[in-house]
């Protein structure tokens with residue numbers, strides 16, 4: 001069975017809404033949907049004027065070799081999430097894609113304990129966020145000044 005990517009982009013195969021990003025606390029936290037919801041154009045348009053990925057987390061069929069995070073066997077993004085981020089929750093979130101999730105099948109419960117804090121779009125320029133993205137880490141003094 002094809003695995004699902006839990007941090008997908010609109011337009012990917014089998015795209016559905018995994019949850020809604022809540023931003024009323026100190027860090028964004030995902031509220032998981034309890035029912036499947038296809039990511040149709042009408043649903044995604046509800047995010048306006050924000051981008052769909054700023055409001056929703058989407059899941060879709062893992063693009064494997066078409067994705068820069070896939071190394072031929074594993075999702076390196078899932079590996080970095082588990083290695084770099086502390087757990088955000090102790091109990092596993094009530095997630096309806098667990099049986100098909102690439103991150104869970106690869107990293108187990110450790111991925112689920114960090115998953116609620118993952119946002120597909122991030123404006124965080126911290127070195128931790130850069131390491132998570134897989135981009136080279138910029139020194140702080142190389143960032144644009146105020």
Ligand code: SF4
Nearest residue numbers: 006095098101112115
């Ligand atoms: S909670 Fe676990 S199973 Fe669900 S999307 Fe996140 S990593 Fe995958």
